[in-house]
Amino acid sequence: MAGPLAVDRAPARAGPRSRWRKSWLCARPDRERIAARERVRDLVAGRCVGGSGGDSGTAAVAPDHEHRLDRRPLRAARAASARSHGLFDRGRTRYYHGGDLQGVIDRLPYLKDLGVTAIWTTPVYDNVDHLNEKERYEGAAITDYHGYGAVDFYAVDEHLGDLAKYRELVAAAHAAGLKVIQDQVANHTGPYHPWVADPPTPTWFHGTADRHPKNVWQTWTIADPHATPDIQRDTLDGWFIDILPDLNQDDPDVSRYLVQNALWWVGMTGLDAIRQDTLPYVPRRFWSEWSTALHREYPKLTLLGEMFDGDPALVSYFQGGVARDGIDSGIDTLFDFPSFYPIRRAFAEGKPLRELAVMLAHDHLYPDASVLVTLAGLHDTGRFMNEPGATVAGRQLADTFLLTARGTPLVYYGDEIALRGGGDPDNRRDFPGGFPGDARNAFRTDGRTAEESAVFDNLRRLLWLRSELAPLRRGRMVTLAVTEQAWAYARVLGDQAVVVVLSNAPEPVSLDIPTAAAGWTDGRAVQDRVGGAAGRIEAGGLRVTLGPRSAAIYTVR
Numbered sequence: 001m002a003g004p005l006a007v008d009r010a011p012a013r014a015g016p017r018s019r020w021r022k023s024w025l026c027a028r029p030d031r032e033r034i035a036a037r038e039r040v041r042d043l044v045a046g047r048c049v050g051g052s053g054g055d056s057g058t059a060a061v062a063p064d065h066e067h068r069l070d071r072r073p074l075r076a077a078r079a080a081s082a083r084s085h086g087l088f089d090r091g092r093t094r095y096y097h098g099g100d101l102q103g104v105i106d107r108l109p110y111l112k113d114l115g116v117t118a119i120w121t122t123p124v125y126d127n128v129d130h131l132n133e134k135e136r137y138e139g140a141a142i143t144d145y146h147g148y149g150a151v152d153f154y155a156v157d158e159h160l161g162d163l164a165k166y167r168e169l170v171a172a173a174h175a176a177g178l179k180v181i182q183d184q185v186a187n188h189t190g191p192y193h194p195w196v197a198d199p200p201t202p203t204w205f206h207g208t209a210d211r212h213p214k215n216v217w218q219t220w221t222i223a224d225p226h227a228t229p230d231i232q233r234d235t236l237d238g239w240f241i242d243i244l245p246d247l248n249q250d251d252p253d254v255s256r257y258l259v260q261n262a263l264w265w266v267g268m269t270g271l272d273a274i275r276q277d278t279l280p281y282v283p284r285r286f287w288s289e290w291s292t293a294l295h296r297e298y299p300k301l302t303l304l305g306e307m308f309d310g311d312p313a314l315v316s317y318f319q320g321g322v323a324r325d326g327i328d329s330g331i332d333t334l335f336d337f338p339s340f341y342p343i344r345r346a347f348a349e350g351k352p353l354r355e356l357a358v359m360l361a362h363d364h365l366y367p368d369a370s371v372l373v374t375l376a377g378l379h380d381t382g383r384f385m386n387e388p389g390a391t392v393a394g395r396q397l398a399d400t401f402l403l404t405a406r407g408t409p410l411v412y413y414g415d416e417i418a419l420r421g422g423g424d425p426d427n428r429r430d431f432p433g434g435f436p437g438d439a440r441n442a443f444r445t446d447g448r449t450a451e452e453s454a455v456f457d458n459l460r461r462l463l464w465l466r467s468e469l470a471p472l473r474r475g476r477m478v479t480l481a482v483t484e485q486a487w488a489y490a491r492v493l494g495d496q497a498v499v500v501v502l503s504n505a506p507e508p509v510s511l512d513i514p515t516a517a518a519g520w521t522d523g524r525a526v527q528d529r530v531g532g533a534a535g536r537i538e539a540g541g542l543r544v545t546l547g548p549r550s551a552a553i554y555t556v557r
């Protein structure tokens, strides 16, 4: 049967296209290897220099800098530098710093102990082996250390390792009970991909390096019932930052290549989920085809899409499960950027917590809001602690919300120690202790400052509490009370409930929380699992007193 895996139409030309043809003919995925695995639904995510994740959360490991986990001797670092074609320089922000897949493998015990349940790393595709002269900042060329500029979709970048090492990472993660999320990019290639000079078909890209539309970022037009195809075209076909060659998924050979490539990675490595870049710049018709092919072969594979926008009406449009304009994208879940903004405003800037409750009131727009990936920051945003007004108490409150509210929380590497950093690339600083010669090692308890320990210990406690209490992972979220700066909600699963009370107020508060919706009736004894205070349900509710900017998580005793 001709299908997404058919190779009958692989072009036979030799020469510059041989690399592409080799990729095209790659092996059939191994269905059995991952058939028994669970889908990544309920985890804490992070990005890779050290990721973290679990049934209770996903860990993210970030791009190269962020995640240098190993501590190989300098001799090995020099060897890595030679392999890096001169692109290794810890003194420059947009260069390779030495983080690699072996480093992530070495830190799996750290991530497991932290309590995360899945790892999301930077894209592992082979990126160009020389400076990227086409993308410059302050006049200087950069490297493609971030991984989003593929020159070979079937190879692992030499700075990170190789395919065997990537497979080893997935196997080691699975052995540790962690899942792996692969970052994929179907919208574009890197500017130096060999296809740019010699496209496999005349319609492989939208235009050429010399003549192409520029992406105008009008993402709202994709969902706009008043928009014409002409209006949408520059957003769908335009080259990202006017540099990244935009693949034409309407060319059936392109779409088949991308589908086969995604299947190949899953089959070759056994990964559990795919994080797909820039959803809105690719026709939803293609996402439907792509997700259908992946789910047909791997029913438990989770597809996580990036739709970077604060409007829940727009973001929800891209989640699969229902047809929009006749097309079901099939994308299982999305980053919850709409709640990211009120999370930052409330917990970092001290603005009303009510705004966050108001945002979650829009959950009815989503086919399934319970699986959204919630976050307080990632590699494309400044760090939480760099917001004006950010404090350790605010960071801890944000973590308490993320780990107890609906959704699958993401932990961006370094957030567990309140790492600082402004916008890209400052948000990708090296993790202390991840590199040879570092003055201290924050992977270890004795290498953390008092502030880092406070944030780390709080997050770890929350991760393990989430692992222990099933309602925090899978329970229905029920609001019990909301004020300007306080929010009480229950997570209810069958006859089990957990009641969370957050106060974002700068002064102590006392609140009366009605608990009937949690199934807690008069006389029931309860205990705060973070502060330790005991209580009893009286007159249909619980009297809670909280200090400035603090939280309580109650279970029945």
Ligand SMILES: [Ca+2]
Pocket: 126, 127, 128, 129, 157, 158, 159
């Ligand atoms: Ca490379």
Ligand SMILES: [Ca+2]
Pocket: 187, 235, 236, 237, 238, 246, 247, 281, 282
């Ligand atoms: Ca596009």
